[in-house]
Amino acid sequence: MQGVVRLYDPVTETGVVLREDDRTEVFLRSESLEGSVFRALRQGQRILFDLVDVNGKPHAANVRLSE
Numbered sequence: 001m002q003g004v005v006r007l008y009d010p011v012t013e014t015g016v017v018l019r020e021d022d023r024t025e026v027f028l029r030s031e032s033l034e035g036s037v038f039r040a041l042r043q044g045q046r047i048l049f050d051l052v053d054v055n056g057k058p059h060a061a062n063v064r065l066s067e
Helices: none
Strands: 002-009 014-019 025-028 046-054 057-065
Touching: 002 025, 014 046, 025 046
Parallel strands: 025 057
Antiparallel strands: 002 014, 002 046, 014 025, 046 057
């Protein structure tokens, strides 16, 4: 799945991604970046991610940079 980083707080390592297919918000947590080559994201950055359900809410997992 592809999306754009809407918000990212480097202190708490949490944020929000807007899905490109339907513009819904997906939560981003520090665990989403584990195993990634980068440790921070910036607003407006395009990313690829897997969509997972955490306690009934959509979250981004396995985040990687989009080309």
